[in-house]
Amino acid sequence: MTKRLFIFLLIFIIPFMVLKLQKFNVESPTVDPFDFAKEKENHENYLALFEHPEEEESEEGDGEAVAKVATNEAPIELTTEELQNGYHVYTKKGQCVSCHGKGGEGKVSQESPKLAAQHDWYLEKQLIDMKSGVRSNPKMNIYLKKLTEQDMSDVAHYLSLLPRK
Numbered sequence: 153m154t155k156r157l158f159i160f161l162l163i164f165i166i167p168f169m170v171l172k173l174q175k176f177n178v179e180s181p182t183v184d185p186f187d188f189a190k191e192k193e194n195h196e197n198y199l200a201l202f203e204h205p206e207e208e209e210s211e212e213g214d215g216e217a218v219a220k221v222a223t224n225e226a227p228i229e230l231t232t233e234e235l236q237n238g239y240h241v242y243t244k245k246g247q248c249v250s251c252h253g254k255g256g257e258g259k260v261s262q263e264s265p266k267l268a269a270q271h272d273w274y275l276e277k278q279l280i281d282m283k284s285g286v287r288s289n290p291k292m293n294i295y296l297k298k299l300t301e302q303d304m305s306d307v308a309h310y311l312s313l314l315p316r317k
């Protein structure tokens with residue numbers, strides 16, 4: 153009985169193990185070369201998400217939010233309350249600026265598209281579709297959750313008025 157078992161091991165299991173072990177370690181891991189500039193930019197973009205967190209919190213949901221934004225720094229004149237809110241949403245509440253850039257020029261490194269001077273109705277539709285899941289955009293989900301319908305309309309209007317980049 154033990155002899156048979158031994159033969160069985162010899163004939164089937166040992167060659168099988170040898171073959172397995174030969175394959176082991178054949179594929180050496182491939183590692184992308186470290187790109188300092190790219191890592192630095194990614195890190196900076198990440199940090200930008202946390203800029204002025206105290207102001208963020210105190211502004212949440214109250215009507216004074218708009219007034220607290222330094223509207224004079226905006227690239228266009230914010231003549232109406234809607235535009236002021238659009239600017240507020242873009243730069244603070246929705247943190248869109250961290251991925252899409254100050255002037256809505258987009259960022260290739262983030263794969264985020266240009267938004268400046270796009271039709272407002274198109275932008276608004278994309279935001280509504282992304283928020284409801286009709287258009288899938290996992291990167292923006294957490295930011296869109298915070299926005300009301302009015303916010304989406306205002307930020308779309310604001311972006312449509314920015315000069316084309």
Ligand code: HEC
Nearest residue numbers: 246247248251262263264265275278279289291292295307
């Ligand atoms: C974490 C990065 C990030 C943030 C923050 C972000 N976006 Fe985006 N956004 C993207 C990416 C990436 C895409 C492209 C998605 C795709 O390929 O479908 C995109 C796409 C869009 C589009 C669709 C553009 C088109 O031409 O179809 C709109 C509109 C948009 N973003 C507006 C906003 C607004 C408004 C905010 C702020 C509330 C915002 N985004 C915040 C990364 C971001």
